[in-house]
Amino acid sequence: MFTATAEGGDAQRTMARVWHVTLDRLADTPVAGRVLRQLAWYAPDGIPRALSAGVVGEPDLSEALGRLAAYNMITLTSDSVTVHRLVQAVTRTPDPTDPHRRPEDITTARDTATNTLTTALAERDPLNPGDWPAYRTVVPHARTLLDHTTPDTDTTATCLLLTELGRYLEGQGDLATAIAYHARAAAGTERLNGPDHRDTLTSRNNLAAAYHAVGDLGRAIPLHEATLTDRERVLGPDHPHTLISRNNLAYAYHAAGDLGRAIPLYEATLADCERVLGIDHPDTLGSRNNLAGAYDSAGDLRRAIPLLEVTLADYERVLGLDHPNTLNARNNLAGAYRAVGDLGRAIPLLEAAVADRERVLGLDHPDTLGSRNNLAATYESAGDPGRAIPLFEAVLADCERVLGRDHPRTRVIRSNLDNTKKR
Template identity: 35%
Template structure:
């Protein structure tokens, strides 16, 4: 049992002395009001008010949701996820909805809170943009719960009272809207565990203990439904072009709402007329709201606020986003951002910028394909100058496009390996989008088109290469001289593209002028000169002038001492074909056999180029009706030790043709063996993702079997 002291045991009266000006000393309890200091204030709280938070119960009329949700469409999956997460019992639930500004986060949260029978009360909406905004919202909750608190002028005290009330009660739902910095709301989350939190945020980062929902744009049908409902709110009207408007806006909910409200306010305007305004005056339309909808509900305002926050934290992120705005919307390869800022920023800084942009949903990341995407309307917005927006001045936009053209630093140095081809294929759509029909501004931009054109020729896309190389050659003539080696190379490649599609009328004159310039600038026996002469000779031969082709190609063989390996074999094959086109089969046979010897000695018997040379020779033997020579070619191929994994699609076609020639001259056994190899190689290529028609090759085996059956039955 606790012992209380007797009178003798009580301590003597304490003597206190005040120290310092305007100070007060108390030797015992003070029962009145003591006031000191020049600026001091005294607040006298009447007995019984305000009550402590744990003594204040809920009452009717406490809900506060400032948004109307009658125009809500779609989002059934996201609504279900909120149902699931916020219905869990026995634990603190923090649900964070994040996404691009204007994607509909706040609308989703409000619609869920208003329409679902969730049982939470009160439901309070607090703007969480800043710490001050959060304090204001909490203070309003406090005074709604306990009106006597309005007499206390300290908003901080009121907010703390509200947090204590949340901590001592259950069953409430607090919606924290636009909480972009988790640190700002952490004190509330840590103390109030009896209710539920529904958070909307532009940022996807930092929600470690929250169940998150990432919002994407509306589906096409949902966007059109929202647009039509808003635009026709005053009655029926012409809606032709509505789907085009929604597509142009990238199905972004806020942009759909903004444009439809503008139409509703302008009853004589059609969606197609609005679309024309959007394309001709994008800057004005991004900021154009309608009567009754404040400018804070326009994409111009929403995205400016987001860009403010990004620029404050890391200016490089703003520069990077503006540069990415010049590319195609989707699948920007991960090699691009680092290349754009090489020499300007270190890789860790670029990675940090990408992380920040991803956190604010200004870029989307596809981890599987290692690519980035930027919403098309964000891109258009960032390419549109507005001198009233510090993030979109003409100077910043021009600077961003200059960074975007640093794409040449991301170009692979080759097109021969699979990884390089994959990178090239990923870059081509962005090269298309970046340059479009705009004028080339420097040789760096010319170089990108020139390099892409060369790659397209390598993969057989010569028609598309022509478009690139025509612009690249014009750019070379603008920024360099006509005799500059880069200009001459571009001219040669363009002539090659014309040649590849059979356009000899444009290929031959361009070859001729390029050959003449290379002779003059580089010398007649320079290898690049010989390359152009080789292509010109082939073009002559193929277009009906084999004698002119033979003269040039013989000159190349006689003076091509610098050629080695496959090139040495190829120049002889070219002359062989020219003789064949001239119907000089003996000379063709001699050059073909010489080319084969050179190829085998330098490359081995199983090299794809050697196989193609055997294929050419087999055709010559067939034309000469030398059946035994054709069969010798087939046997030589069958004696090769190549593996199926070494066979390329081009090589597969050569082997297939050799087998068919063997079949045609009676070499059925050899043809059957080779066709089996062809089918096995085709199957392996198909399994590895190559586009190979395996069934086409199998049908050749059936043809061979049918031919054998005919011979056994005496059919000629």
């Protein structure tokens, strides 16, 4: 059993000698070194066999894994691989004097690991709960790879992986990591492709959205405005990505309380989405939902509620009952019912929204916390402080733990609790 030691220490030097001798003995299985170099970039535990493959197919992969296990370089189970951290540290450290650790071979292994992780998420949707198991499988290994690489080595595949992970982690409530990944992707795509490339513009849009999600509108709005201007110039006013930028900018104006700019931009964007994408496209539904939310914020509930009702029905039909966008629409409709004083419909719908978000998104997800806050506020509106105050207190504690004491949502909930106690 090896003991943990800082990279470059005596244990690592001893391991390097053992490692070298072992791979010399495995010279008759040349793919063993390639497989081990790829495994070195992943998290040490629970590496799915599928992530071990890379460019090595069967039966060579099984032979290589079997021989590495026989020499105690890895541990095999029926469906996963474990590699000791010290073995990984030696394996991914270049040494021009060691034929098993040539810098170019280690670079190839790093790029192969990146491509394998990116391929595992191909055709996956980070907002679709059905695809979340694939993301959960990839995330620990991608985090490890990214922790052991530097931005100047990022490839197109690395930037794509950063984007996918950023979108997934943002949806899961890990906003700090999402911002870091989106920022790294934006810098990487601009370095690789230039400032006007579609991927660069997409990365900038995603970074602006992540800033918005964390409540940093001071950085979100200018970045959205610049990205929209560039997309209109490069892609044209009717390109789907341009429409996304317009919707996102309107959403940021809305969050900043600037309904005078948000509502006209929402209305124009919705009309263009319906014309260009069709009435059932998810982006069209998103624009319609956001416009309804802006009407609600403006106190125009006569337009907000019917639009929210039809949007929720369309989300349930197009995306399914448990899609995060459907859950968001359900929460928004309940809030509109509360605003108009229809607590008989608001409370059951909010209770269902909380239960669904807890089940689908988890107890600590920011959207779940938002629904719990809304339910507490609705209990308060119904004259039931006995249920409102304990729920406010619980969600405030969770927001402070998950989002921080100074997050905008935390401050709103704290204010709601204080106001309820004063009444």
